[in-house]
Amino acid sequence: MEQQRRTASGPGRVLVAVYAIFALAATSRAGVQIGTKFHEAPLAYLLSAFAAAVYIVATVALARRGDGWWRVALVACSIELLGVLTIGTLSLVDEAAFRHPTVWSVYGEGYLFIPLVLPVIGLYWLRKSAPAKADVAA
Numbered sequence: 001m002e003q004q005r006r007t008a009s010g011p012g013r014v015l016v017a018v019y020a021i022f023a024l025a026a027t028s029r030a031g032v033q034i035g036t037k038f039h040e041a042p043l044a045y046l047l048s049a050f051a052a053a054v055y056i057v058a059t060v061a062l063a064r065r066g067d068g069w070w071r072v073a074l075v076a077c078s079i080e081l082l083g084v085l086t087i088g089t090l091s092l093v094d095e096a097a098f099r100h101p102t103v104w105s106v107y108g109e110g111y112l113f114i115p116l117v118l119p120v121i122g123l124y125w126l127r128k129s130a131p132a133k134a135d136v137a138a
Helices: 011-040 042-063 067-093 114-128
Strands: none
Touching: 011 042, 011 114, 042 067, 042 114, 067 114
């Protein structure tokens, strides 16, 4: 059964807007980094591009209606949280490997730690707007 409640309604609109801003920011950052100085830190810049792709997918999925899109948003926000926790931790443990920052370095320090908080809010909103379970009684 199609989800009737949209993840992009009410406070979800603000969430979609913030994801869209981060999609634009991360895509722009990765584009400039890859286009101008890829040879300096290919891993860091590819991680920024990956973060951008995750933000784009999350933005689209959160803005769309339906159970399938809800699942895509859930996966995207989960990957985002895992990514920011992993890259954030690695950037603190091995600073030499992350001399060039990514979107998720030091838990999103360059973006006021919003990349750390955003997937938590996204996952919370997805839980609140979860598709209703179909009645199995006939």
